[in-house]
Amino acid sequence: MHPRFQSAFAQLAENLQSALAPILADAHFPALLTATQVAGLKRATELDDDALAFALLPLAASCARADLSHFNVGAIARGVSGTWYFGGNMEFLGATMQQTVHAEQSAISHAWLRGEKALQAITVNYTPCGHCRQFMNELNSGLELRINLPGRAPHTLADYLPDAFGPKDLEIKSLLMDDQDHGYAVSGDELAQAAILAANKAHAPYSNSPSGVALECRDGRIFTGSYAENAAFNPTLPPLQGALNLLSLNGYDYPDIQRAILAEKADAPLIQWDATAATLRALGCTSIDRVLLA
Ligand SMILES: O=c1ccn([C@H]2C[C@H](O)[C@@H](CO)O2)c(=O)[nH]1
């Protein structure tokens, strides 16, 4: 088991511990539970979906990298496929606060980058901040997304974000998690191809500046992040954040990164290169390349 889970795991009910032990045994447990695994945990614990998600939240919070605040937020996003995706807040020392990934964004971006088509519900251990409520309002689940918080009745995003501003106000029809393919030619080595494929899936309807990042670990694993824009602009998740988030969730650390590639358009109105390179350098990665989408 990855050491980050040990103390939270020890606090879980015994029946949940026994059912989870084989799933968590891999140090690179992917921080998600398949529908089959969720069904097994429900049988073992006799908990319903909502109660099981609450019981698992301390493990999701253990995925947080809160090196600045030491305030661990955990979230579990439930996809329509039945897979559950963990998320934790990610803070990046040596970068700027703007690079922070909130736990809700972490779980949602996790689900999206793993190919989930829509979300049903998200369970969080603290009330979502305004930025996260706005981030969630970009999703194709719209204001119907269920939000479960400890000690409160389940509500929808509509309840938590009344009089919402969103994509409709800017006459944007494609929503986050909808299938998208910008169709840029996929070429170069494996890492460059992964970055281009990630850029092709980006949600960038406001700037038309799709981008993607691919990170290669020393053991060969590749993690990619796609750019996810938001109608209110600032809650936008840059492609590097998506990739770093996946890498951390999978039990890797920044020193494991040996090479990074950003794919973006040379003449796009918005450019990721400088921010991407600065954050990667702050994390100790100096092998950073850029491929141009064409
Ligand atoms: O809705 C929220 C509010 C805060 N945080 C994180 C961001 C930062 O890392 C830390 C302190 O705000 O908590 C979240 O993950 N979600």
Ligand SMILES: [Zn+2]
């Ligand atoms: Zn937030």
